[in-house]
Amino acid sequence: MLTKLTNWSRLKSPWILHLNTGACNACDIEVVAALTPRFDVERFGILLKATPRHADVIVCTGPATRQMKDRLIRIYEQTPDPKFVIAVGACAMSGCVYRGAYNVLGGIDQVIPVDVYVPGCPVRPDAVIDGVVKLLNKLKG
Amino acid sequence: MRFQIPIGPQHPALKEPISLRMTVEGEIIRDADIRLGYNHRGLEKLAEQKTWIQNIYLTERICGICSHSHTTCYVQGVEKLMELEPPKRGLYIRTLVAELERIHSHLLWLGVAGHEAGFDSFFMYTWRDREIVMDILEIICGNRVHYGINTIGGVRRDLDEQQVKHILDSLAILRQRSEYYQHLGTNEPSFVARLAGVGYLSREDAIALCAVGPTLRASGVPMDVRKDDPYAVYDEVPFEVCTADTCDVLGRTVVRIKELFQCYNIIEYLLKNLPSGPVAVRAPRRAKPNEVVSRYEAPRGENIHYIKSNGTDKPERLKVRAPTLGNYAATIKMLKNGFIADVPLIFAAIDPCICCAERAVSLVDARSGQEKIISMNSLKTLSLKVSAGKARKREAEWPL
Numbered sequence: 001m002l003t004k005l006t007n008w009s010r011l012k013s014p015w016i017l018h019l020n021t022g023a024c025n026a027c028d029i030e031v032v033a034a035l036t037p038r039f040d041v042e043r044f045g046i047l048l049k050a051t052p053r054h055a056d057v058i059v060c061t062g063p064a065t066r067q068m069k070d071r072l073i074r075i076y077e078q079t080p081d082p083k084f085v086i087a088v089g090a091c092a093m094s095g096c097v098y099r100g101a102y103n104v105l106g107g108i109d110q111v112i113p114v115d116v117y118v119p120g121c122p123v124r125p126d127a128v129i130d131g132v133v134k135l136l137n138k139l140k141g
Numbered sequence: 142m143r144f145q146i147p148i149g150p151q152h153p154a155l156k157e158p159i160s161l162r163m164t165v166e167g168e169i170i171r172d173a174d175i176r177l178g179y180n181h182r183g184l185e186k187l188a189e190q191k192t193w194i195q196n197i198y199l200t201e202r203i204c205g206i207c208s209h210s211h212t213t214c215y216v217q218g219v220e221k222l223m224e225l226e227p228p229k230r231g232l233y234i235r236t237l238v239a240e241l242e243r244i245h246s247h248l249l250w251l252g253v254a255g256h257e258a259g260f261d262s263f264f265m266y267t268w269r270d271r272e273i274v275m276d277i278l279e280i281i282c283g284n285r286v287h288y289g290i291n292t293i294g295g296v297r298r299d300l301d302e303q304q305v306k307h308i309l310d311s312l313a314i315l316r317q318r319s320e321y322y323q324h325l326g327t328n329e330p331s332f333v334a335r336l337a338g339v340g341y342l343s344r345e346d347a348i349a350l351c352a353v354g355p356t357l358r359a360s361g362v363p364m365d366v367r368k369d370d371p372y373a374v375y376d377e378v379p380f381e382v383c384t385a386d387t388c389d390v391l392g393r394t395v396v397r398i399k400e401l402f403q404c405y406n407i408i409e410y411l412l413k414n415l416p417s418g419p420v421a422v423r424a425p426r427r428a429k430p431n432e433v434v435s436r437y438e439a440p441r442g443e444n445i446h447y448i449k450s451n452g453t454d455k456p457e458r459l460k461v462r463a464p465t466l467g468n469y470a471a472t473i474k475m476l477k478n479g480f481i482a483d484v485p486l487i488f489a490a491i492d493p494c495i496c497c498a499e500r501a502v503s504l505v506d507a508r509s510g511q512e513k514i515i516s517m518n519s520l521k522t523l524s525l526k527v528s529a530g531k532a533r534k535r536e537a538e539w540p541l
Contacts, residue, residue: 019151020157020158020180021158022158022179022180022181022182023180023205024202024203024204024205024208025157025204025205025206025494025495026202026204026205026206026208026286026287027205028157028205029205029206029249029286030285030286032268033268033271033272033275036252036264036265036268036269036271036272037265037268037269038268038269038272052151062180063182065179065180065181065182067178067179067180067181068150068158068179068180071150071151071158071179075151096202097198097199097202098182098183098184098187098202100187100190101182101183101184101186101187102183102186103181103182103183104182104183121202121287122205122285122286122287124285
């Protein structure tokens, strides 16, 4: 009964943490734009949280830079279980245009496990919503 | 009693990774220090491995909010190196996108300022209206954020009658909304009370610390690259440089709202006087050995690109001085003797774009409060020196 309830609440209100690991800001403003009236993800119960301790889903934008690597791991460890990671944008998937730069490790998956990849440079806010919905479907099934 | 408070790199008040270290006495900040490098990607080095055309794609991704500023600045420089003269229509469209970008960036900033001041409905309002600009940009360029419209020798897409009409119609709505924001930003008592007097930066300090953009203009210095050193078609377009003399966050808000109206005027002028003809000229693949400095007034301030060519199809050096970097020194001045609660607001007021500014490589060693900037090489020798005499961890004896 309790697990049923937690599952239900988890599906109905996933809280996200938005983390920039070296992105060019384009994906970041699109993630924020998804929260504003035109797209309004809050109607699905999705809330942007400021601290990893409150979050269920980490929305990562940007390639992992060397400087952010340790912080990224630490933030991932601070997030309570069960936790999920969405890599938003081409950079978070593979490094995109920054591939080969000396301070870039590559995609987010080089550092922490990723559940959903959302392609685009930058992604559209609707794609971010689609990614979150796909993640929720994965949880359901 | 002094305490050190670290803020960031991941912090509710900051959307991008940056670390601030405040030394506080009670509630009052006595000293502030900014640590960078979380977003450093090594773009300048990467640019040396790519051709002139590929670098447009790369410079666009220096920053997502002022993506057009960086490409225009870069492309202008390369055009000077290649001795190209872009056609008038191309320059008009380039300027049009630049002004649209300024509108979207200022609306975005107004929203963030409202959010940091605890006025979230203002944030939602401005971001809703920002979508109108994003739609225009999508119609012109085919993308919402990275426009990809610049090319060496002009622009890549032309405008048609229908698009011009759509832009003018949308501008009317935006103008009406901006009037409401102007009223709200200057008359709403709680909003004004929150912003007035916060983050004071005197005129002398602003000049001495090399502040740029709206931060500088809000301290009463009418400095704008568009007027001082006109590029593209700004020498033909009538507009005013907006200033304020309150020297605080309220002044910076007012300057940005005033600039919105100037942007609408400029866009209307551009669309009404759009010349006919081609939008781009063919560019050569190589540039003669030379060097050039290109200036551009980005929404956040003056953007400078230094480009050096060596006769091949790749640049020898690309140096970017983003406006946010120019504002850091002034930010520290503004933070000093302020309250901790004002940090997000003051920091947001320079419209920081950390991804723009992350060019410089310097390592800050911050052990035991002693801070020094050391180069990578001396750090290496230091680490060798420290570890030389000690037994390695795995060879060390287990104490039990």
